Structures are given as C-alpha cells and as structure tokens.
Amino acid sequence: MFRAGIGVRGDRSYWRVDWTTLADPGLPLAVWALDTDADPGTGTSVWPGAAGVTSPGGDAFLIVSADGVWLEDAAGSRRDLTARGGRVHVDEQTKSFIAEVPRSALRVNGVFTVRLAAGVADAQGNGFAAAPERDDMRVYNAAFRTATQEGTRAAGPQRATGWNNGAQSAALAGGDISAFALELDWRELARGRVDPHPSPTGFSTRWYVSSVDLGPGLHPDTRQPSGQPPTTAPRVYGQVQPYLVYVPTTYDPEIPAPLTILLHGGGNNHNGFRGAREDHLFGPVCEERGSICLSPLGRGDGTWYVNEAELDVWEAWNRVAAVYALDGTRTTIAGHSMGGVGATRLATNHPDVFAGVGIVSGAGYRNAAGIRDAADDRERVENLAAMSVFLDAGTADIAEGNTRTWAGALEAAGVEHRAHYYAGATHGHFGWLGWREYAAHVGDAQLETAPGAIAFRWDPRENRTDLGIVIDSAYWLDGLVARDAAARWSRVEARSGALDTVVTEPVATAASAVYDGYQTEIRVLERRPVGTVPAADELDLELVNVAAADVDLAAAGLAGREQVRLRVTTDGPTTVRLHGDGAVQRVELEAGTHDILLG
Numbered sequence: 001m002f003r004a005g006i007g008v009r010g011d012r013s014y015w016r017v018d019w020t021t022l023a024d025p026g027l028p029l030a031v032w033a034l035d036t037d038a039d040p041g042t043g044t045s046v047w048p049g050a051a052g053v054t055s056p057g058g059d060a061f062l063i064v065s066a067d068g069v070w071l072e073d074a075a076g077s078r079r080d081l082t083a084r085g086g087r088v089h090v091d092e093q094t095k096s097f098i099a100e101v102p103r104s105a106l107r108v109n110g111v112f113t114v115r116l117a118a119g120v121a122d123a124q125g126n127g128f129a130a131a132p133e134r135d136d137m138r139v140y141n142a143a144f145r146t147a148t149q150e151g152t153r154a155a156g157p158q159r160a161t162g163w164n165n166g167a168q169s170a171a172l173a174g175g176d177i178s179a180f181a182l183e184l185d186w187r188e189l190a191r192g193r194v195d196p197h198p199s200p201t202g203f204s205t206r207w208y209v210s211s212v213d214l215g216p217g218l219h220p221d222t223r224q225p226s227g228q229p230p231t232t233a234p235r236v237y238g239q240v241q242p243y244l245v246y247v248p249t250t251y252d253p254e255i256p257a258p259l260t261i262l263l264h265g266g267g268n269n270h271n272g273f274r275g276a277r278e279d280h281l282f283g284p285v286c287e288e289r290g291s292i293c294l295s296p297l298g299r300g301d302g303t304w305y306v307n308e309a310e311l312d313v314w315e316a317w318n319r320v321a322a323v324y325a326l327d328g329t330r331t332t333i334a335g336h337s338m339g340g341v342g343a344t345r346l347a348t349n350h351p352d353v354f355a356g357v358g359i360v361s362g363a364g365y366r367n368a369a370g371i372r373d374a375a376d377d378r379e380r381v382e383n384l385a386a387m388s389v390f391l392d393a394g395t396a397d398i399a400e401g402n403t404r405t406w407a408g409a410l411e412a413a414g415v416e417h418r419a420h421y422y423a424g425a426t427h428g429h430f431g432w433l434g435w436r437e438y439a440a441h442v443g444d445a446q447l448e449t450a451p452g453a454i455a456f457r458w459d460p461r462e463n464r465t466d467l468g469i470v471i472d473s474a475y476w477l478d479g480l481v482a483r484d485a486a487a488r489w490s491r492v493e494a495r496s497g498a499l500d501t502v503v504t505e506p507v508a509t510a511a512s513a514v515y516d517g518y519q520t521e522i523r524v525l526e527r528r529p530v531g532t533v534p535a536a537d538e539l540d541l542e543l544v545n546v547a548a549a550d551v552d553l554a555a556a557g558l559a560g561r562e563q564v565r566l567r568v569t570t571d572g573p574t575t576v577r578l579h580g581d582g583a584v585q586r587v588e589l590e591a592g593t594h595d596i597l598l599g
Helices: 168-175 186-190 279-287 308-322 338-348 376-386 398-414 427-431 435-442
Strands: 003-009 012-018 028-035 045-046 054-058 059-063 066-075 078-080 087-091 096-103 111-120 139-142 182-185 203-209 238-249 257-263 294-297 327-337 357-360 388-396 417-426 454-458 477-482 492-494 502-515 518-532 538-544 544-552 562-571 574-580 583-589 592-599
Touching: 012 028, 012 059, 012 338, 059 096, 066 087, 066 096, 111 376, 182 186, 203 308, 203 327, 238 279, 238 308, 257 279, 257 308, 257 338, 279 294, 279 435, 294 308, 308 338, 327 338, 327 435, 338 357, 338 376, 357 435, 376 454, 388 398, 388 427, 388 435, 388 562, 398 518, 417 427, 454 477, 454 538, 477 492, 492 544, 538 544, 562 574, 562 583
Parallel strands: 257 294, 257 327, 327 357, 357 388, 388 417, 538 562, 544 574
Antiparallel strands: 003 012, 012 096, 028 054, 028 059, 028 111, 045 054, 059 066, 066 078, 087 096, 111 139, 111 182, 203 238, 238 294, 417 518, 454 492, 477 544, 492 538, 502 518, 562 592, 574 583
C-alpha cells in the first residue's frame, strides 16, 4: 500500500487503498480495524481472517478484496455487505480498491481509531493467505506509520529502515500493530475541513507517479542477485517511485534555496545516505548551506543512473521544484561510488544546468549501453570547464585509481577542480567522509550561463528520445543534432568574441591537510587571469559530426550588433541558426572552413 483514503458522502462511506502493484486484482486483501468508540477497552484485539496480528479496541472490521466487502464484529459475526448495497470498485489503471459501504450497515459518526493492514487474499477472498515461508506471518503491510515511529537511523545489518519499514518489520514479527493508527473525526470530515499540506523540515520520504510504467514488481535479480546481475536495467518497476528530501530548518519559501542532488551508491536506495553518521553529510551539505537536498531512488540499487534510472532523477527533481522555491542557478549534483559515476554522467552531458559536481569515491562514466570507462570517455571532462568540480577518494579505496585518472584528465585539459586523497580511507568511508570538504568547495557556486568559450562533447547514441532524455544543449548553444546518430562522438567548440576577453592560464598546486583525522593529499588546478583581449563582434564555431546548432546571440553577448563575423569549421554539411532580436538567421554550410560577415 502507498496511499489510503477514507471519505463520506450522503448515506455512504468510502474506503480506498492504492497499491504500488496490482498485477492480479484477485491477489491483495485489505482489512480495516475500526475502534468505533475510540475506547481500547472495548471490542477485541484479535484481527479476523487469520491475520495473526492484534491491536486493542476492535469493534468492527471491514474486509475488502476484489471479490467483495464484508463487515465483522468483535464477536466474530460476519456479514456480506454486497447484499446490503455495499460494493468494491477495482480500478486497475490507478491500482485502487474503493469499498463503498452504506451508513445503514456501518455507523460513521463521532471519532474512530482506524488501522489498516494488507496481505494476500485466501481462496475465498475474505481472509489472509499464509506467507510462502511462514504460516504465522500473514500481514505484509500496515498503514498509518509515522516517520518518528520508523526512526531516523538505519538499524542493524539488514538496514531495514532503508525502506522506512523497520518498525513495521518488528511489529509484524511480534504480531502487535497497535502503534500504527489514525484518529478519524467524522464530523470534521463531513464539514470538509482541509488541513494544510505538510511541509516538514529535515528528512521526509515522498513519492511521485512516473511518466513510464515498466510493469509490476521488481527485477528478479533485486532480491536474489545472479552471478552477473544487470548493470543498467531498472530494478524497481511500477509508476510509483519514492525519493528522499531534506529541507533545512532555515528554509523560507519566499527565498529560493539551492538544490543539491545526492546520488546513492550501489546496493543502496534513496535512504542510502542515512545512518549513524548522516550528520557528517546532511549537516554541511544541506543544513549549513541552506540547501534543499534530493536523493532519488534511481529505479534501484544497481542501475548506474542510466536510461530509466536517469529519468527518475529528472522526474524527482521536477516534483521537488513544484513544491519548493528553488534557485535554479545554484543546483549541484554529487554522488558516492555508483552515484559518483552517475553524477559524472549527468554533469558532463548537461553542464548548463549544474553549478557544481561532486564525484565522491566514484570517478568514471557508464554509458546508456552499460559500458564503463572506454579509454576516451575521459575526454568528456572538457564539458565541466564552467562548473565547480570536486573529486575525492581514499588511498585504501578501490576507486582511488580511477579518481586519479579522471583528475589527471581534468588537469591535462586545464579544467579547474579540487581533488582530495584521504590516507588509509576505504571505499565505505565515503558515505560520510569528505562531504564537508565538498560543501566548502562548492559553497555558493553559481551556474555559469554565458561562458565566453564552450567545448562540449557528447555521444549521440546516448539519446533516449522515448524517455525524453536528449543531449542537445550547452549554455548558449542549443538544438544540437548529430549528423551520424550512430557515431562515437559529436563535438562543438564555440567562442564569443564579445564574452571571451580574459586570458587565463592553468596553475596546479599540491598541499596536505588533516580532515576528520585523515592526512589528506590535496591537488588543485585553478585558472588564473594573466591578461585581457579587446571584445569583438565575432563568433567562432568548430563542429564535428554536427548537423545543426542553434546559437542564442543574446546569451552570447552578440545580440543587436550591426555586423557579426561568423567563422565556422565543420567536417560535413551543417545548419547554423542564429537567434536574436526575435528573428532567426539560418546559415547552410558544407564541409570546410567558412568566414561570413553577417549584418
């Protein structure tokens, strides 16, 4: 169950359960336990249908399946409500059961204490079937659990609370679900009282309905990994997808806040950064920076944030942006291990939406086909030249070699960055280690919207137009289309003479410091100004495997100029569209070098 609803209209009450999966409407069973006098001393504590759970004060039980609706009293007497006008609506599209109950059959007045539990229906459709491995375990899910009850820390080696179900697991194992209840005042419901949407600070787990439905359930390797589990296939199917949000206590909806996207590592989920040392991450990265933090599920624990898993990041971001006031110029993305690879992927393919990137113990790139780190993948680092870049790893870390390789590529390309190597730290340490240094480096990084020079490389095969994922823009360049969509690379290098007026040179430095007790090697590359050149009304483009490119002249600082000198070098036919002053000038070019005066 992911949503439950209770309503009243006229002479009927309504009881709704929405399931995350409804592959077979005949499978699930929902039972509502009703303490109709809000007195735990009356009624029974034993649930019907061989549920195997207890809670006090059960005066009536509403049993709902696709086969019908029944009402059982505390003495065990059961009535089939379909004979009295009751019925169940099964909506397979919304995956909902809605029981409609006449008020003549069930009095709905005053205050009820309501509980709800679900499991698999037996052959008659009005009782619980036993779980496959435990005859005494029949209830699978209990509703009306609070975040406080489930706790804020991951508990035990099984990390049960990683799915916010640790308290439920303990309660079901013990057979007592008394703690999970809703106080329902029918008078307030009938009056149409509307409570404000909750806006908690700190942690909350939310869900959204995705634009894609991959079918029911989970990938079979999710629970029982094979020798070679898939590396890119979604693990969690269905349209209902969860995500974690952290809202700092200083958040003011009147003041847009930065957004930090945090991508969990392999073997984890959206709660993967929770745990005993979570304050080492969420403190400096979210609370102290006043940043809202989003950690999406990414469709599972081993998806590498490609294809549907990448879409999950964009869709969860979309939902957060609809609820909170965000400063779009201060969005950063970071991840640990698999999440660091995912952060690299999103930042290099979409540099014009991120102010900074943190690659934490996970440098590398995995493409949409599932291939990891081809030799020339590191050439993508030129895409990061206009953002704040932070990398780290430990000297006892499986990711150290790859991190040093990618940091070396950044240095060779002259791209500004900061890299930390913590002596003796292992891969597992980076669930909490290094995040304060990442936060300090990113700080209040601002999105560069109009760099004077752009170098952007992409793999046209990465586009998933069926999912709405297209790599086609970089700052003031847009509408980028590859000439050969099956080729390894497309690349554009662009320079605006109006903006590119400061001459810089790369300066690399090395230092050492102690962070959290770890002696740390620090390598930094900065680009320092060494001079200037006069502004000029000129635009230079070098295009490789590019069939079309749009240029925003206003963003490039060239709008409204009487004449602009356009110099283009292309390896094949291309169309350049220049947008400015509400008009579009289209230039068709063949392979070669062209020098054109536009006016």
